[in-house]
Amino acid sequence: MLPILDLKRSWKEIREDTLSKIAEVMDSQDFILGSEVGEFEREIESFLGGGHAVGCASGSDALVLALMALDLNPGDEVITTPFSFFATVSCITRLGLNPVFADVRPDTYNIDTDEVIKKITPRTKVFLPVHIFGQMTPIESIMPELNERGIKTIEDTAQSLGSYRLTNGSKDYAGAIGDIGVFSFFPTKNLGAAGDGGMMFTKSTEFGERLKKLRVHGAKKQYFHDEVGLNSRLDTLQAAILRIKLKKLEAWNKARREIARKYNELFKGKDLLEKVFIPAESQGNYHIYHQYVVKLNAPDGKRDELYHFLSEHGIGTKIYYPLSLHLQKCFEFIGGKAGDFPVCENLTKSVLALPIFPGLTENEQEFVVETISKFFKK
Numbered sequence: 001m002l003p004i005l006d007l008k009r010s011w012k013e014i015r016e017d018t019l020s021k022i023a024e025v026m027d028s029q030d031f032i033l034g035s036e037v038g039e040f041e042r043e044i045e046s047f048l049g050g051g052h053a054v055g056c057a058s059g060s061d062a063l064v065l066a067l068m069a070l071d072l073n074p075g076d077e078v079i080t081t082p083f084s085f086f087a088t089v090s091c092i093t094r095l096g097l098n099p100v101f102a103d104v105r106p107d108t109y110n111i112d113t114d115e116v117i118k119k120i121t122p123r124t125k126v127f128l129p130v131h132i133f134g135q136m137t138p139i140e141s142i143m144p145e146l147n148e149r150g151i152k153t154i155e156d157t158a159q160s161l162g163s164y165r166l167t168n169g170s171k172d173y174a175g176a177i178g179d180i181g182v183f184s185f186f187p188t189k190n191l192g193a194a195g196d197g198g199m200m201f202t203k204s205t206e207f208g209e210r211l212k213k214l215r216v217h218g219a220k221k222q223y224f225h226d227e228v229g230l231n232s233r234l235d236t237l238q239a240a241i242l243r244i245k246l247k248k249l250e251a252w253n254k255a256r257r258e259i260a261r262k263y264n265e266l267f268k269g270k271d272l273l274e275k276v277f278i279p280a281e282s283q284g285n286y287h288i289y290h291q292y293v294v295k296l297n298a299p300d301g302k303r304d305e306l307y308h309f310l311s312e313h314g315i316g317t318k319i320y321y322p323l324s325l326h327l328q329k330c331f332e333f334i335g336g337k338a339g340d341f342p343v344c345e346n347l348t349k350s351v352l353a354l355p356i357f358p359g360l361t362e363n364e365q366e367f368v369v370e371t372i373s374k375f376f377k378k
């Protein structure tokens, strides 16, 4: 069985270092916000080109904390994508804010920045783009206009740590150009912990201080609470493990890019490009392929058939995401209906994520594409 993700392969590379580090942390008995957390935060800051990194308990919490730091009022509008993981929108409704969706692009699956501009109203306070599947949304094109209108940007970078865009010759890292970038270290992410973990990143000293306070129940000084925050901290153990993996991140992201390139070549070689839409990497983008997501040109049920066919042949795939966020039952009160976001709704019926992870072999990739080819010939 070839799984969509096999973490055991990269684990081999870091097993010895990680086990001895775990022993070290256990011996220290320093579990909450220990020195490893601070070290890891400094390393993320330097990775992203300087700023303030604040660890927390999960990517979902990081989104909630980031919105809390902006001092919003109930009813304020947050423009975001309907094509993402649930947490992108639950953080908004949880705080009594109103999500306003803008449709995505059919090629990159990221939010369409032209649509974002059309959705701005006097109540718009935040823009919350997601850099989906490892590729950055070209938000720099609309940042000046958003800044002018006083709209803050929170980048959901849960899937894209290490991806960047080359603009005017300089690298703009995902999560480092908006007001606050949000990261997740859920085990399946490109940088994954041995459990839950998350991070906020900001260039603003003011937001940095605020986020640090918010993650410890709103207390700058212990037992003296300026405001009500969350209990959301990154464990020392997780930070220690993540520091070892961070050293490998660029090599692992590069390996994913190589795997994506090989898939593209195989699909071309098998003459499948008419049937299988391969991931589009926009000009200037360094895509880190958190997922390699293909789109089947005919949204006529073939996607689900292919999913089952691959599964019968021992190949694990996944559907990210099978239901648009504006159509989720718990968001009914927002009033979204089928047909509101046709591009996104079409994607939910036509996308399929194929196996991709450091250590996936060329033989396995050939088997995947061979089997897809067989499916279309039957």
Ligand SMILES: *Cc1c(COP(=O)(O)O)cnc(C)c1O
Residues within 6 Å of the ligand: 058, 059, 060, 061, 084, 085, 087, 088, 130, 156, 158, 159, 183, 184, 185, 186, 196, 197, 198
């Ligand atoms: C994984 C993910 C999150 C949430 O991260 P957790 O650490 O699992 O809470 C948020 N947004 C996106 C786009 C994600 O992929």
